[in-house]
Amino acid sequence: MVSNVFHPLNIFIVGLGGAFLIPLIYRFGRSWLPGVFVLALAAMTLISGVSLWRLAQGGMPIDILTGGAHPPYAIDLRMDLPEAIFAFSINLVALLGAGAFVRGTYGAMLLCLLLVMGVQGMVMTRDLFNLFVFLEIVSVATYGLLSLQDTSAALSAAFKYLMATVLASTFFLIGTVLLYATTGILNIDDLIVARATISGPIGFAALMFLLACLLLELKPFPANGWGLDVYETARSDVAALIAGGVSAGVFFALVKLLPLFDDQLELIAALSAVTFLFSNLIGLQQTKAQRLLGYSSIGQMGLMTLAVCLLQKLQAESSVLYLVIAGHWGPAIFMALWSAGVGVADNFLRPFLTAQRAEVSTLAVFVGAIGGASAFGILGLVIGPVVVGFTAALIQFANETLSRRRHVAPAGRP
């Protein structure tokens, strides 16, 4: 089945094999450890890169069918263009961030490999239960990575994250099983084709459970304190991996399942819009760089979810693909910057942000909303306040920096 070394299935072989080898290498040749870790990440990047190149040249999508059978007897993993773009960018970003992990314990490298592999599983699988399994692989790896920081605050934040995500996974499992009870199908493509047969109270409950899991995992406002605490207290590289990798996997899962939620598109869009708006506004109030970046990451996921719902509503599938391509680079670049720039953020950004809270008055937000609405219509209600908020913060920042009084007197309003 594996026709050559660049077959997408090898991503899982390298990921799992590397994670298996790392403890052995730790025992027998510790100095080889960083090399093997980086090599495994590089191999996964290369494999997904080759797949991406082939698909971009007009190659056929690659279907991996377990046992050589077809669904419903087999689990289908697919590598099409959107999957290849996601997989490649996740791998590339992880490779760029590898420097932060090689300095840590062997456990950190092992869990990082598992997490990156698991996210790609979430992206590639076309089977609902298999999606649950990969979601759990990613979650367990995340719990392990979060425990690397052993301050009391980090541990309690991680435990809270654990409780929220375990509840979300349970919802996903219940939703999957109820869908199976209603339709007898687990393959996502077949479920989308048979969308009309998902009816009645059990079918509706199944869809609601699935949606609840995916939305909870995307950390909607205001139920996102558990995510923010983790972003704030975890090791910066781990927080970046969650913001860039895990969120990307969950987002792709939502995009994949979105045709099932045609009746709930407005609801998802509204929740995402609220998340985007308030995450950005509250983000302005933050005094810690990592929490601010956490808000920014959550806000961006909200914006992407909003866009993907509206495009689905407009039946603009090709644009959904575009968004998948364009939207994913946000968290990816963010993660690369975060990973590479941990020192910069901690030493440079934090003193700036703690020196002055970017306080924005309600009046400015109101004016922003009115102005935005008149310029862009309904969408301006969201864009306006954010633009005004950031502009006000920038003006205040420039004002105080230029007057050079910030270390002498407490920060005043512009």
Added chain:
Amino acid sequence: MISTVVLATGLALILIGLWGMLTHRNILRIIISFSLIGTGTHIVIVAIGYVANGTAPIIDRALSVADAPSRAVDPIPSALVVTAIVIGLAVTAVMLAYAIRLYDSKKTLSIDAFTESKW
């Protein structure tokens, strides 16, 4: 009939677990509640695949291919539940590890003591 009783038991366990998770403040009790939710879910999965008076889905002299759709228990939920149990075990182990480390940091298992993050 058996299937209905099993299904109701599973759903009741899920609800008891959810209630326990939301009302208790002790970390170990919260973890036990999670286990209850998990067990309840597993029971629901098994109940969904059950066929009254059914037999194991192994085609041999006792079960012909023609009989299989009506008499054999659906094997997929059984396969799913085995996977779900393994995953549940791993997650419970991680939760208990966290409980130990949280206890080490504050010498208590009450979540009220962990005030750094808002609950």
